[in-house]
Amino acid sequence: MSAGGRDGQALFRFPYGARNDAALGAIEALKLRSMMWNVDSLDWSDPIPKSIAARVLGELGKQQRGIVLFHDIHARTVEALPLVLDQLKAEGYKFAAWKDGRIVAVDAPAVEAAPDLAGANLYRDSVALVIGIDQYKSWPRLQHAVRDAQAIQETLRTQFGFRPENITTLTDGDATRANILRALNAMARKGGDGRLKRDDRVFVFFAGHGSTRKLPSGRDVGYIIPVDAGTDDLQTDAIAMPQLQELSEALPAKHAFFVIDACYSGLGLTRGGAAGSSANFVRDNARRLGRQMMTAGGADQQVADDGPGGHSVFTWTLLQALSGKADLNGDGLITATELAAYVAPAVSAIAHQTPAFGSLPGSEGGEFIFELASAQEQALSGDSNQLDAKASALAKQADDARNAQLQPVAQALRDHQVHRRIAEGARDAQRCGTVEDLGGRAVLQQLAAPAPISARVAAQRANDRGLQLYKERRYDEAEAAFTEALKLQPKFALAANNLGFIYYKRDKPAEAARWYRKAIEMDGSRALAHLNLGDALLRAGDEAGAQAAYRAFIELSPQHARAAGLKAWIEHPDSAPKPEPPR
Missing domain, CATH: 3.20.20.370 (Glycoside hydrolase/deacetylase)
Structure with missing residues (x-):
C-alpha cells in the first residue's frame, strides 16, 4: 500500500x-x-x-x-x-x-437533483394518451365512450395544463391495436429525443370494452379491447394488462396514471402511494417513481354507459372528482389515491360496479398529482348554469357515499371523551379511503396530510365549494360554504354576492338584497351585484330601489344582454315592459 x-x-x-x-x-x-x-x-x-x-x-x-x-x-x-x-x-x-x-x-453526495417543486412546477411537462371507442366492429357498440374521451381531453387541457400538442387522442376507427401500441411505445421512446423526461408525468385514459380471459392455471388476465379486435382471440387482437404494465415501466417519466373506463380483472395491484403521511409530501413524492391504475369495475360487472351529461357513470364521476371534489384533504392537490377514494364509493353507490385502484408492480410509492388551478372568478346571477335534477341527485348521492366512509371517524373526533391518542388515530384514519383492488380485496389507501393554508386561500376554496353546490342545487350546503368563506374573509365581496344569490333562489329577496348591498359596499365595481340587487328589490316590490340598482349596473356593463331592456324600462316605465327577474 x-x-x-x-x-x-x-x-x-x-x-x-x-x-x-x-x-x-x-x-x-x-x-x-x-x-x-x-x-x-x-x-x-x-x-x-x-x-x-x-x-x-x-x-x-x-x-x-x-x-x-x-x-x-x-x-x-x-x-x-x-x-x-x-x-x-x-x-x-x-x-x-x-x-x-x-x-x-x-453535504449529501451529488446526485441528479429533483426540481424545487411548488405551484405550477410539480412537473416539467405533461403528456397524455386519450382513447374512446363507440363504433366497435365485432363487439357491442357503446354510446358515450368517445364523448367521455373528449371530455377528459378538454379537462386535461383547460384545468391541468396539458398542452394540446402533448395530448394524443384516438377515437373509434383510429383506436386500432396497432395505433394504441404505437402511441404507447412512442411515449416510452421520448426520453431519448428530449420530449419526455424524468420529471414529467404521463396520463392514459381508455373508454371502451374490457374483457377477462381465464388461463388453464386458473389465473385471470385482463384486456382492453381495441376497435378492430375480434371476440375469439383476445391474446392476438386485444392488449393485455401485463403488456400495459411492461410499457408503463419503460416510460421515462416519474409518474404515470392509467384510468380505464372498462370492467375486467387479471392484474394484481398493490397498495397505493406510501408517501402520504409526510409533512413534505410534494417534495418527497417528486423523488418516488409512481405507476398507478384505476379501473371502472371487475370482471363480472357491466360498465354503466348511461350516466348524466352523456357520459358513463364512471367518467362522469371522475369529471366531478377532478373539478375539486376529490381534494379530500383540502391542500389544492388531487392525488391518484384521493381520486380513487372519491370515485370508488361514489360509483358503487349509483351503479352496479366497483372501481378498483392500486399501484402497478415496479412502482415505488410515488403519487400522480393533479394540481387544482385557481377557479375563475364567478359571481352567481340569473345566467349561472346548473345541473338538471337527475344529475344533481346523483351528485349528492355520490358525495353522500364518500362521506359515509368518513362518518364513523368524524363522530369519534366530535366525542370529547375520546382519549387524545385515539383521536390522533382517528385523524389519521380520516386521511384514508377504502378502495378495492382488481382481486376484489378492500385496501386502505392513505391520503396526503393537508398542508397549512392561509385564511384567504381557505376562503377561496370555500367559495369554490359553494359554487359547485349551487350548480348541484344544494342550496343549504351552498349557503354554509359561502358563509364559511365570509367568516374567513369578512371583506370577500364575491362570496357576499353569491350568498345573496342563494337567498334569492330560495325566494328570500329581502335577505338577498341585504347581502348584495354588502357586496357593493365591499366592491362597488361588481356589475352583477348591482344587477342582482335590482332583481331582488323588484321581486320585493321596491321599483324605485330596483331602478337605482339597474342604473348602476348599466353604467358598469352597458353591453350586457339585459342592459337595453332595463334602460328602456327606466326611461319609459309606463310604456316599456317591466323586467321579469329570473327565478
Missing part, C-alpha cells in the same frame, strides 16, 4: 470483513484503523438494482444509522446507489466522511 502511494487515509477495510486479533495487530502496527460496516447491500449477489436499494433502505430504516457496504465494480450498484441516496435525502438523513482522523458531517 505504501509503495502504491497511500493517500494518507488511516482506514482499512478487511476483505470480506474477515479480521482477527492478529490481523488487527498487524494493521495497527502500520498505523491503520479497521473500519467495518453494519449494513451489507449484498450487491455482489443480487443482480437487481431496485432490490439492492430496497434491502439497504429496509436495514437503515431498522437501525436509523449505518455504514453501508457497496462494491463499485458492479454496474448494478451504480444504478442502485442514486435510488438509495435520493430516498435517504428525502427522509432527512445526514451524510458523513472520514476527515483529519475523525468522522465529520458533509
